[in-house]
Amino acid sequence: MADKYVLAIDQGTTSSRAIIFDHSGKIVSVGQKEHEQIFPRAGWVEHNPVEVWDNVRAVVAEALSGASINHQQIAAVGITNQRETTVVWDKKTGEPVYNAIVWQDTRTAKIVDELGGGDQDKYKDRVGLPLATYFCGPKVKWILDNVEGARERAEAGDLVMGTMDTWVLWNMTGGVDGGVHVTDVTNASRTMLMDLKTLDWDADIAADMTIPMSMLPEIKSSAEVYGVGRSSGMLPDVPIAGILGDQQAATFGQACFEPGMAKNTYGTGNFMLLNTGEEIVPSKNGLLTTVCYKIGDKPAIYALEGSIAVTGSLVQWLRDNLKMISSAPEVEELAATVEDNGGAYFVPAFSGLFAPYWKSDARGALVGLTRYVNRGHIARAVLEATAYQTREVLEAMEADSGVKLAELKVDGGMTANETLMQFQADQLGVDVVRPVVAETTALGAAYAAGIATGYWQGEQDVIDNWAEDKRWTPKVDETERDRLFRNWKKAVTRTFDWVDEDVKE
Numbered sequence: 001m002a003d004k005y006v007l008a009i010d011q012g013t014t015s016s017r018a019i020i021f022d023h024s025g026k027i028v029s030v031g032q033k034e035h036e037q038i039f040p041r042a043g044w045v046e047h048n049p050v051e052v053w054d055n056v057r058a059v060v061a062e063a064l065s066g067a068s069i070n071h072q073q074i075a076a077v078g079i080t081n082q083r084e085t086t087v088v089w090d091k092k093t094g095e096p097v098y099n100a101i102v103w104q105d106t107r108t109a110k111i112v113d114e115l116g117g118g119d120q121d122k123y124k125d126r127v128g129l130p131l132a133t134y135f136c137g138p139k140v141k142w143i144l145d146n147v148e149g150a151r152e153r154a155e156a157g158d159l160v161m162g163t164m165d166t167w168v169l170w171n172m173t174g175g176v177d178g179g180v181h182v183t184d185v186t187n188a189s190r191t192m193l194m195d196l197k198t199l200d201w202d203a204d205i206a207a208d209m210t211i212p213m214s215m216l217p218e219i220k221s222s223a224e225v226y227g228v229g230r231s232s233g234m235l236p237d238v239p240i241a242g243i244l245g246d247q248q249a250a251t252f253g254q255a256c257f258e259p260g261m262a263k264n265t266y267g268t269g270n271f272m273l274l275n276t277g278e279e280i281v282p283s284k285n286g287l288l289t290t291v292c293y294k295i296g297d298k299p300a301i302y303a304l305e306g307s308i309a310v311t312g313s314l315v316q317w318l319r320d321n322l323k324m325i326s327s328a329p330e331v332e333e334l335a336a337t338v339e340d341n342g343g344a345y346f347v348p349a350f351s352g353l354f355a356p357y358w359k360s361d362a363r364g365a366l367v368g369l370t371r372y373v374n375r376g377h378i379a380r381a382v383l384e385a386t387a388y389q390t391r392e393v394l395e396a397m398e399a400d401s402g403v404k405l406a407e408l409k410v411d412g413g414m415t416a417n418e419t420l421m422q423f424q425a426d427q428l429g430v431d432v433v434r435p436v437v438a439e440t441t442a443l444g445a446a447y448a449a450g451i452a453t454g455y456w457q458g459e460q461d462v463i464d465n466w467a468e469d470k471r472w473t474p475k476v477d478e479t480e481r482d483r484l485f486r487n488w489k490k491a492v493t494r495t496f497d498w499v500d501e502d503v504k505e
């Protein structure tokens with residue numbers, strides 16, 4: 001199918017991308033556009049869903065025109081997305097009732113505490129998740145409780161909810177004129193509303209969160225034809241046939257098809273997933289159990305996941321809030337002006353701490369400061385924070401699974417930072433390996449869509465197309481590696497119990 005391509009839409013936290021791949025899995029064309037990060041108050045993070053949908057259309061047009069490809073040459077479309085970010089909209093008007101509440105947002109801390117009644121693991125045996133602000137259910141409840149008239153409209157059947165895959169798919173397939181209201185099992189597994197065994201909504205949990213079942217999208221596999229592009233759109237009648245939460249998509253794109261294979265994505269946040277096959281492995285060390293992917297009628301494949309809220313977004317904060325750099329890549333030049341962190345440790349608990357701590361009342365801390373510390377040391381501490389948090393997750397992953405990783409496959413925007421990648425290998429004591437196509441998130445969604453429509457035959461195509469770009473090998477001894485990590489662990493304790501009970505946002 002030389003003249004045919006697959007288009008992937010990657011609706012991420014920082015930006016939306018459209019990437020066109022050829023049959024060998026190589027990138028033919030890219031469109032990318034950042035959207036506004038909205039911070040109404042401390043701990044609150046929102047996106048404008050209409051801006052995001054407008055940007056998705058703009059980047060699809062950019063990718064098509066960039067390669068002089070027309071829609072007839074697109075065999076299939078795959079969608080991958082920032083997970084847990086939640087939209088509620090009116091299905092008759094297509095208008096959101098509120099901004100999208102982003103996965104980093106912590107406004108639902110009180111709702112989460114009330115739901116758990118002191119038991120953070122109340123739903124964990126069914127949904128694989130601890131009660132935390134990270135997940136969709138409490139965000140939907142917050143909107144119904146706090147947006148004037150929303151609960152009445154929801155109970156009348158006028159409002160629907162969705163993660164960003166569902167919002168994009170609904171608009172692509174017609175919106176108010178017959179848009180498809182669907183999500184896939186990986187995104188549903190991030191809502192705290194889907195039972196991991198039945199792969200269906202759990203009505204009891206939805207009732208606890210006072211969410212009408214009529215709001216919830218239909219749950220489908222990660223690879224099947226959900227619908228076709230609307231006739232008035234840029235991809236008329238093109239099958240949309242792959243949906244995966246972005247971290248699951250990256251796992252698929254990295255060809256992690258066997259139990260024990262893992263990848264770590266360095267994006268706005270960091271997300272390490274370990275394939276556990278058809279086994280649902282509960283975590284005892286602060287990790288999540290989630291659906292990794294489900295290809296059509298095949299059995300669901302599960303994963304253990306370590307989610308870290310703030311990694312690349314700490315670099316954005318250095319750029320946008322402190323104005324210490326003018327672009328993300330500049331952080332590497334600044335870090336290179338010094339040999340080490342000068343004793344400074346930056347724990348970016350901006351959204352509380354996710355894995356392995358799950359402390360929503362933690363807040364960020366920069367510690368170990370003396371007059372010796374300069375901008376270079378802080379830039380290095382910013383990068384090191386990503387590596388230390390990743391080591392904490394890997395240690396939890398190995399304890400839960402009994403798997404000792406021989407190497408770690410990496411991807412995402414931060415992997416362009418060679419200083420960080422070397423420090424990461426130093427901290428883990430294993431090789432860190434980056435593939436040629438670092439856009440593995442979009443690649444995974446493209447493969448799911450391509451497999452569902454016969455453009456590709458199956459996982460073997462993914463394996464055959466995977467190629468190593470660069471490998472970093474540890475260069476420091478265990479003593480030095482562990483000294484730095486001990487200081488990090490001490491720094492983490494300085495972020496605990498920061499938000500007082502009675503002043504939670």
Ligand SMILES: Nc1ncnc2c1ncn2[C@@H]1O[C@H](COP(=O)(O)OP(=O)(O)O)[C@@H](O)[C@H]1O
Nearest residue numbers: 012013014267268312313315328329412413417
């Ligand atoms: N050279 C770099 N060094 C450090 N961080 C970087 C670099 N390039 C990009 N980033 C960070 O990576 C993130 C973007 O990565 P990406 O995978 O596109 O994220 P997402 O999928 O979450 O939108 C941003 O938070 C940005 O600050």
Ligand SMILES: O=P(O)(O)OC[C@H](O)CO
Nearest residue numbers: 012013082083267268269
């Ligand atoms: O947008 P990303 O790539 O940072 O991914 C965000 C995750 O899906 C949050 O769970």
